[in-house]
Amino acid sequence: MQNLKDRILKDGKNLGNGILKVDGFVNHQVDAVLMDEAGKAFAELFADLGATKILTAEISGIAPAVMAGKYMNLPVVYARKRKPITMPDQVFLTLAPSHTKGRTVELIVSPEYLAGGEKVLIIDDFLASGATILGLVRLAELAGASVVGVGALIEKGFEGGRTKLEKMGFRVESLACIASLENETITFCD
Amino acid sequence: MQNLKDRILKDGKNLGNGILKVDGFVNHQVDAVLMDEAGKAFAELFADLGATKILTAEISGIAPAVMAGKYMNLPVVYARKRKPITMPDQVFLTLAPSHTKGRTVELIVSPEYLAGGEKVLIIDDFLASGATILGLVRLAELAGASVVGVGALIEKGFEGGRTKLEKMGFRVESLACIASLENETITFCD
Numbered sequence: 001m002q003n004l005k006d007r008i009l010k011d012g013k014n015l016g017n018g019i020l021k022v023d024g025f026v027n028h029q030v031d032a033v034l035m036d037e038a039g040k041a042f043a044e045l046f047a048d049l050g051a052t053k054i055l056t057a058e059i060s061g062i063a064p065a066v067m068a069g070k071y072m073n074l075p076v077v078y079a080r081k082r083k084p085i086t087m088p089d090q091v092f093l094t095l096a097p098s099h100t101k102g103r104t105v106e107l108i109v110s111p112e113y114l115a116g117g118e119k120v121l122i123i124d125d126f127l128a129s130g131a132t133i134l135g136l137v138r139l140a141e142l143a144g145a146s147v148v149g150v151g152a153l154i155e156k157g158f159e160g161g162r163t164k165l166e167k168m169g170f171r172v173e174s175l176a177c178i179a180s181l182e183n184e185t186i187t188f189c190d
Numbered sequence: 191m192q193n194l195k196d197r198i199l200k201d202g203k204n205l206g207n208g209i210l211k212v213d214g215f216v217n218h219q220v221d222a223v224l225m226d227e228a229g230k231a232f233a234e235l236f237a238d239l240g241a242t243k244i245l246t247a248e249i250s251g252i253a254p255a256v257m258a259g260k261y262m263n264l265p266v267v268y269a270r271k272r273k274p275i276t277m278p279d280q281v282f283l284t285l286a287p288s289h290t291k292g293r294t295v296e297l298i299v300s301p302e303y304l305a306g307g308e309k310v311l312i313i314d315d316f317l318a319s320g321a322t323i324l325g326l327v328r329l330a331e332l333a334g335a336s337v338v339g340v341g342a343l344i345e346k347g348f349e350g351g352r353t354k355l356e357k358m359g360f361r362v363e364s365l366a367c368i369a370s371l372e373n374e375t376i377t378f379c380d
Binding site (some may be wrong): 013015019021023024025027029030031032034036054058059062063066067068069070073074075076077078080084085086087102109110112113118 | 215219220248266303
């Protein structure tokens with residue numbers, strides 16, 4: 001998605017150690033119009049998969065996922081990192097290491113909103129090592145649902161997440177793929 | 191907003207003790223089409239305020255806020271409850287009691303994305319006692335910004351948040367106002 005790539009070059013900050021800061025339009029301040037365009041792009045990329053639900057993880061996956069949900073007319077479930085008091089005692093829970101947080105986070109989905117037989121499209125802000133998205137895959141499998149595709153706004157192509165997901169048979173799409181953050185430069189994949 | 195009220199009656203669960211569970215379309219599973227309609231309604235209600243930015247709080251405020259942001263062509267900042275590694279050391283931080291979480295949460299905004307002179311429209315999922323929204327007001331004031339309006343998807347009219355905010359001079363709009371959750375019944379305001 002050219003507008004997203006342009007924005008990454010304009011406002012993204014390469015902090016070194018493989019960290020790309022996009023807090024100005026994705027992770028803290030959100031460019032809602034850009035997210036809308038991303039949602040539309042996901043809807044087009046995944047139109048033929050017969051998805052019945054979109055699954056994402058709080059927090060930063062929510063904006064692109066709800067925009068995709070709007071264009072696909074699908075409900076969006078966001079896995080919670082803490083169980084709220086409104087959630088039943090019996091939940092689907094998995095652990096995912098978060099290297100940007102330096103700790104392991106819980107991903108929790110209520111069985112009320114993820115059922116056996118559902119076709120799940122996973123949407124998140126970043127695809128890097130794939131740790132969070134693999135956690136979402138495990139939640140879908142716990143529920144007896146099948147994953148039909150994985151979409152990310154920004155892929156860090158150098159962290160290997162795509163390979164793991166494609167080996168599991170999933171279609172993987174990202175709207176901007178970064179090949180390298182070496183030498184204080186942002187280089188996109190071919 | 192009639193569709194929201196209808197949905198609250200259809201899928202909302204009155205858990206007692208003043209707690210309304212809307213996890214099926216707002217707080218865990220999101221009805222993206224309904225949120226889009228809510229965003230449009232906020233954009234119409236607040237069209238004349240000259241807002242320059244929308245401010246919300248993670249997590250459940252994000253969906254309605256980004257939808258409003260799309261229709262108003264405004265950036266959306268969500269206050270974070272934990273400081274990510276990409277955020278500078280010097281931040282705007284306030285504490286807000288969360289009675290649904292039973293603890294005090296931090297609300298954190300980076301000075302990079304909230305500046306003096308901005309006209310801030312606050313959007314959140316719930317307006318109840320106003321504790322979270324008053325926290326967002328304090329963050330805006332810390333930044334030297336002014337609050338021009340407050341919008342909530344669902345107002346609990348019996349918890350007094352509106353009165354506090356209106357006393358401070360803010361225009362307050364909710365898309366569905368609940369007068370009472372007594373006797374296992376959901377009663378809307380007049």
